[in-house]
Amino acid sequence: MSEKDQTMTNRLVFTSSQAARFLGVSLATVRRWADAGHLDYYRTPGGQRRFSREQLESFIASMHQPQHRPPQSRAARAA
Numbered sequence: 001m002s003e004k005d006q007t008m009t010n011r012l013v014f015t016s017s018q019a020a021r022f023l024g025v026s027l028a029t030v031r032r033w034a035d036a037g038h039l040d041y042y043r044t045p046g047g048q049r050r051f052s053r054e055q056l057e058s059f060i061a062s063m064h065q066p067q068h069r070p071p072q073s074r075a076a077r078a079a
Helices: 003-010 016-023 027-035 053-063 074-078
Strands: 049-052
Touching: 016 027, 016 049, 016 053, 027 049, 049 053
Parallel strands: none
Antiparallel strands: none
8 A cells, every 4th residue: 555545544634635545446525525415514614525534435435325215016027
């Protein structure tokens, strides 16, 4: 593991760019997910987003859980 990766592993608070790298997605995706309420964040006095490591790990874990699907109607099951 590189020194940069090790630093990322030990970090407790992430900028938007760091969160994107941690999650393996683009900066634009992190912004969209944050704006849609999928990722919790707080804003610094300067207005920049910050993401906690705990929240990002919780988000990753939630993505690995099976999705609950509503029961299908009998007609849909018969098809």
